[in-house]
Structure formats: C-alpha cells, structure tokens
Amino acid sequence: MTRGESTAVERVFREEYGRLVASLVRRFGDIDLAEEAASEALVVAVERWPRDGVPPNPGAWLTTTAARRAIDRIRREQRRDSKHQAALVTFDDSPHEPTGAVEDDRLRLLFTCCHPALAPDARIALTLKLLGGLTVAEIAHAFLVSETTMARRITRAKTKIAAARVPYRVPETADLPERLGGVLTVLILVFNEGYLATGEGHPVRAELTGEAIRLTRILHHLLPDEPEVTGLLGLLLLIEARREARVRHEQLVPLDQQDRAGWDRALIREGHGLVRECLAIDRPGRFQILAAINAVHTDAPAAEDTDWGQIVALYDRLTRLDPSPIVASTERSRSPNSTARRSPSRSWIGSPCRSTTRGTPPAPTCCAGSAAAPRRGPRTTPRSPPPTTAPSAPT
Amino acid sequence: MALYLLSVHGPAKRGELGGYASTEEMEKAFAATDAFNETLKTDGYWVFAGGLKEASTATVVDGQGESPVLTDGPYLETKEVIGGFWIVDAPDLDVALDLAARGSTACGGKVEVRPFEGAA
Numbered sequence: 001m002t003r004g005e006s007t008a009v010e011r012v013f014r015e016e017y018g019r020l021v022a023s024l025v026r027r028f029g030d031i032d033l034a035e036e037a038a039s040e041a042l043v044v045a046v047e048r049w050p051r052d053g054v055p056p057n058p059g060a061w062l063t064t065t066a067a068r069r070a071i072d073r074i075r076r077e078q079r080r081d082s083k084h085q086a087a088l089v090t091f092d093d094s095p096h097e098p099t100g101a102v103e104d105d106r107l108r109l110l111f112t113c114c115h116p117a118l119a120p121d122a123r124i125a126l127t128l129k130l131l132g133g134l135t136v137a138e139i140a141h142a143f144l145v146s147e148t149t150m151a152r153r154i155t156r157a158k159t160k161i162a163a164a165r166v167p168y169r170v171p172e173t174a175d176l177p178e179r180l181g182g183v184l185t186v187l188i189l190v191f192n193e194g195y196l197a198t199g200e201g202h203p204v205r206a207e208l209t210g211e212a213i214r215l216t217r218i219l220h221h222l223l224p225d226e227p228e229v230t231g232l233l234g235l236l237l238l239i240e241a242r243r244e245a246r247v248r249h250e251q252l253v254p255l256d257q258q259d260r261a262g263w264d265r266a267l268i269r270e271g272h273g274l275v276r277e278c279l280a281i282d283r284p285g286r287f288q289i290l291a292a293i294n295a296v297h298t299d300a301p302a303a304e305d306t307d308w309g310q311i312v313a314l315y316d317r318l319t320r321l322d323p324s325p326i327v328a329s330t331e332r333s334r335s336p337n338s339t340a341r342r343s344p345s346r347s348w349i350g351s352p353c354r355s356t357t358r359g360t361p362p363a364p365t366c367c368a369g370s371a372a373a374p375r376r377g378p379r380t381t382p383r384s385p386p387p388t389t390a391p392s393a394p395t
Numbered sequence: 396m397a398l399y400l401l402s403v404h405g406p407a408k409r410g411e412l413g414g415y416a417s418t419e420e421m422e423k424a425f426a427a428t429d430a431f432n433e434t435l436k437t438d439g440y441w442v443f444a445g446g447l448k449e450a451s452t453a454t455v456v457d458g459q460g461e462s463p464v465l466t467d468g469p470y471l472e473t474k475e476v477i478g479g480f481w482i483v484d485a486p487d488l489d490v491a492l493d494l495a496a497r498g499s500t501a502c503g504g505k506v507e508v509r510p511f512e513g514a515a
Contacts, residue, residue, distance in 0.1 A: 117488060164510045165397050167487040 009049055012058045013042050017133030018218070020062050022105035025112075025168060028070055031130065031158050037073065041066035106131060107222045108168050110215075114183040115166050122157035123186050124193075129154055131218075132211045142193060142208055180223075184232050184287060187216050191236055209240055227281040231288030234274030238294035241267035256303035268298045279350045289318045292348040299346060307345040314349060396484045398442065398511040399491040403504040405478035407450045407469070414478070415503065427501035435483065440494060446479035478504065482511075 017038065024034035041062045055061040113126040125143070128134045134142075140150035160166065171179040194208025213236050220233045245262035246253055275295040278288040293314045300306040406414045415421035435441040450469040457464040469476060481498060485491040488508070495506040 115488075117492065164399075164491075164508075165487045167489050171489075 009042075009046055009054075012054065013045065013062070014133050016059045016062050018106050018109070018131035018215075019059060019104075020066055021130050021133075022109040023063055024066055024070060025109060025130075026105045027067065028074075029168070031161065033070055033073065034066075035130070037066040037070035038062075040069040044069075104218075104222050106218060107170050110183055110219065111170055111179060112161060112166055112168050114179075114186045115161075116179070116182055117164065117166060118157050118160065119153075120189075122153050123182070124189055125150060125154050126157050127186050127215070128190065128211065131215055134211070138207075142205060180226060180228065183219065184228060187212050187219070187232060188236075188287075190215070191239075195239065206243070209236075209243070212236060213240060225281075227278045227283050228285040228287050230274050230281070231278050231285060231291045234271045234278065234291035235287055235294055237267045237274070238271035238291060238298050240264070241271065241298060255297060258303075260302065263298065271295065271298065275348060279348070282350055284317070284321075284350055286318065286322055288350075289314050289321065292350075293318075295348045296345070299348070305345075310345065310348055317349075396486055397491075399483050399485055399488075400507075400509045400511065401481040401483060401491070401495045401498055402477045402507045402509070403479045403498070403502055404475045404507060405504045407472075407474055407476045409449055409478075420503070424501065424503045428498075431498055431501040432481075434497075435481070435494070440483040440485055440490075442482040442484050444479070444481040447477060450476040 020038045020041070021031075021034045024037055025031055028034060028037075044065055045058075045062065049055070109130055110127065113130055114123045118126070121143075125139050128139050128142075129136065136151050136154060137147050139154075140147040143150065145153075170176075191209050191212035194205040194210075194212065213233070216229070216233045216236055220229050223229050241264040242255075242258060244264070245258040245260065271291070272295055275288070275291050278284070278291065293311055296307055296310045296314070412418060412421050415424060432441070432444060435444075453469045455466040455468070455470050457466070479502070481494075483491060483494055485494060488510075491508050491510075495508045499506040
C-alpha cells in the first residue's frame with residue numbers, strides 16, 4: 001500500500017471512528033466490545049481497500065464489518081452469559097429511530113463520555129478515545145502523563161460506566177442545558193490543551209485543536225438550535241483562524257503584533273456567520289459572548305482599528321454572566337488602551353444576557369491565555385480543569 | 396433494573412439532636428425523609444432503607460482466625476460515618492443519582508451512590 005492509500009484509509013477511519021463505535025455501543029451495549037470490533041474492521045479495511053478500492057460507502061462498510069466481528073466474538077467467547085449481562089451498559093436495542101431532533105448515536109456516546117459522575121480528566125480522555133479515535137498513547141502524550149496512567153484512567157471510567165450503568169442516551173430536555181454545559185467544557189478543554197500546549201515542543205498542538213473543532217462541528221450539526229454550541233464552534237474557529245500568525249519561531253505572538261494577513265479568512269468568515277446566527281437566536285451565553293469578542297478582534301483590519309467599546313461592553317456582559325476572577329481581570333487588561341476607531345464597525349452585541357446554561361464551565365485559557373507570560377515547563381501531573389493560567393495579553 | 400446503595404454520610408458523634416442543628420430541623424428532616432420514602436415505594440424504587448445507631452455502638456468481628464476476635468467500636472475511626480442508607484432498584488445511574496439528590500435534600504446529608512455487584 002502506498003503512503004497516499006494508507007493516509008486515505010486513515011482519514012476515512014478517523015472520520016468514521018466515532019460514528020462506528022457509537023453505533024456498536026448502542027447495538028451491543030459494551031464499550032470494550034465496540035472498540036475491539038471497530039479495530040478489527042480497520043484491520044480488514046487496511047488489507048482490502050488498497051486491493052479492492054475504497055467502498056462507495058466506507059462508513060456503512062465499516063459498520064457492517066465491525067458488527068459481524070462483534071457477533072463472531074460474542075459467539076466465540078460465549079460472552080453473553082448472565083455475568084456478562086450484568087456488566088452491560090444500559091443500552092437501547094430498539095431500531096435506530098430518531099428521538100426528537102437528535103438521532104445520532106455519537107451524541108449519546110458524547111453525553112456518556114462527559115457524564116458528570118465521571119472524573120473530569122476521564123471525561124476528556126474517554127471523549128478523545130471513543131469519539132476522536134485517538135490511541136491511549138496519543139492521549140497520554142497530549143496530556144503529559146504516562147501511558148499506564150492514562151490507560152488506567154480510561155479503564156476505570158469504562159468500568160464505572162458499565163458497573164454503575166451510566167445511561168447511553170441524550171438527557172431529557174430538562175437536564176439538557178446543564179449536561180450540555182459539561183460536554184462543551186470537555187470540548188473547550190481539549191482545544192485549550194492543544195492551543196496552549198504544555199511541555200516541550202511547539203506551543204500549539206494542531207491535532208488537539210483540530211479534534212476539538214471536528215467534535216464541536218459534529219455537535220453543532222446534531223444540535224443546530226443550541227446557541228451555546230454554535231457559540232463554541234464560532235469561538236474555536238475564530239481562534240483557530242489566527243493559529244499560523246500566533247506563533248513565530250516557536251514563540252507566541254501577542255494579538256496586536258500578529259501579521260493579520262496570515263489569518264485564515266475562510267475560518268473568520270465562517271466564525272462571523274456563526275456569531276451572527278447566535279445574535280439572531282438571541283439567547284446569549286458564555287461561549288457566544290466569547291465568540292463575539294473574538295469576532296470584534298478579527299473584524300479589525302489592524303490592531304489599532306479594534307472597537308474597544310464593543311469589547312468592553314461584551315466583557316461587561318460576560319462578567320455579569322460569570323463573575324469569575326479570570327474574566328474580571330482579563331476585562332481590566334482589555335480596557336480601551338488608546339486610539340479611537342477610524343471607521344464605524346459592525347455590531348457584535350446582542351440584547352442583554354440571560355444565561356442559557358447552568359453551571360459555570362472553566363474559563364477558556366484560549367481567550368484569557370498567556371502570550372507574554374513565559375511558557376510553562378513540562379509537568380508531571382495532569383492539569384485538572386479548570387485551568388488557572390494568569391491572563392495577560394490576548395493572542 | 397439494578398440495585399444501588401444510597402448511603403448517607405454524617406458525623407460520627409451525633410449528640411442528642413442526631414447531628415442536626417435544632418430539634419425543629421431534625422423533625423423537619425425526619426418528616427421529609429418519611430415523605431421521600433413513601434414516594435420511593437409509590438414509584439417502585441424502594442427495596443429497603445434504615446437509619447443506623449451511632450457508630451460508637453458498632454462491634455467489629457474478625458472471624459478469619461480460629462476463634463472470632465471482637466473489637467468495640469467502628470472499623471475505622473473517622474469523623475464521618477454512614478448514618479443510614481437506602482437500597483433502591485433503579486433502571487440506570489441517572490435515576491439513582493436523581494433519587495440520591497432528593498434523599499440528600501430530605502435527610503440533610505451527603506449521599507454516596509454505589510451499585511451492587513452482579514445484581515442487575
């Protein structure tokens with residue numbers, strides 16, 4: 001197999017992995033079995049696709065192959081004895097019927113991985129493993145812990161899901177805002193870890209920021225009417241758009257010194273569109289306001305054109321919504337610092353805030369993150385959320 | 396359905412008011428707990444529940460040797476001990492967590508939720 005073909009298989013598999021595992025978990029009610037079957041299907045794909053060509057619907061092919069493997073495994077090992085039944089996740093054996101607006105198994109899996117009964121570190125790891133298809137080694141590397149530690153963390157969480165019967169379903173409407181807040185927190189923490197990578201090496205880990213965006217896109221596709229999801233996606237895209245300009249010679253460049261020609265205009269356009277969607281829905285929340293702040297920054301052709309009036313107004317809303325010290329001190333550091341704008345700017349401010357999610361997700365370091373501050377050195381213990389990086393100049 | 400132990404953690408030394416701040420508070424908690432127990436029965440989650448006497452009344456028995464060794468007092472001397480518990484039969488953890496939250500509000504103590512081994 002050529003390098004190109006192997007990359008093609010890898011890409012398809014990465015794209016399909018979350019969906020594959022999610023549908024197998026629903027069908028068989030066993031996360032380990034789902035993962036094993038998904039891996040076996042990949043092995044078959046790697047053998048056959050280069051020879052026979054990639055099938056027209058790779059996702060369906062992988063699902064059918066993996067399901068056959070899972071059934072074989074169950075028969076072979078006679079795992080469906082009473083003891084095994086007892087350890088099954090609470091699963092839904094009904095045909096795959098849409099439940100309300102939401103019908104994707106990945107959404108159920110995401111809510112299971114981000115269940116509040118699991119340790120915060122484990123939620124992030126499980127999400128990356130089961131929905132992102134990252135290996136234990138990759139996740140351990142990203143969070144600077146040993147592979148053994150990460151494997152133990154993931155196994156413990158999976159055992160708890162099975163033993164305590166963490167349900168595999170999308171929460172009831174009444175619980176959705178709070179539970180959704182937990183999921184969004186996991187996604188932004190994954191992004192943060194990539195955006196403000198700790199340890200040696202390049203300050204940005206694109207594989208983590210990319211994965212966070214990919215998962216948030218899926219969530220936005222599945223829950224298009226939840227403005228905080230839209231807001232988070234907008235926020236991540238507007239930050240990601242500045243990625244190339246944000247690092248020079250492996251050093252972070254503050255926002256006002258960045259070469260704005262290096263910003264990704266397509267991502268900025270998409271991000272701005274999402275912020276406008278939020279403004280139209282008019283149910284403001286934390287991530288939407290953070291996205292709007294980034295919209296104001298990315299709307300300015302040059303740093304001195306920044307509409308500080310809007311930035312201050314938005315931070316004011318954020319402080320009212322979430323009086324955390326990081327937000328308050330970031331707001332102080334962002335006060336209008338000099339020049340007035342030369343030209344009128346678009347408004348990114350909606351109506352006064354009402355919180356749409358309960359609970360306070362951690363302050364994203366990507367917005368209040370350090371640029372001038374010295375890079376943190378390698379750490380030996382995982383940073384548990386919420387991150388508490390001291391705010392300074394934005395990047 | 397699966398069995399869960401909902402155990403209530405409270406102070407090891409309770410005093411006359413059972414760890415509550417006042418007689419009124421204690422009576423209010425007892426009434427709320429009784430009401431909660433009734434809803435557990437009505438909704439079909441009830442298996443068993445009970446309050447325990449103070450931890451100082453406990454005896455630890457070690458029957459691993461030739462003859463049992465008895466020790467006065469709880470197994471571990473700690474500030475917080477199990478003061479009472481419910482055993483509920485719930486379809487999944489979310490239901491058990493919801494029951495635990497309501498039980499915690501009723502009795503005025505923190506509740507630990509733990510699934511039973513092999514009791515699905």
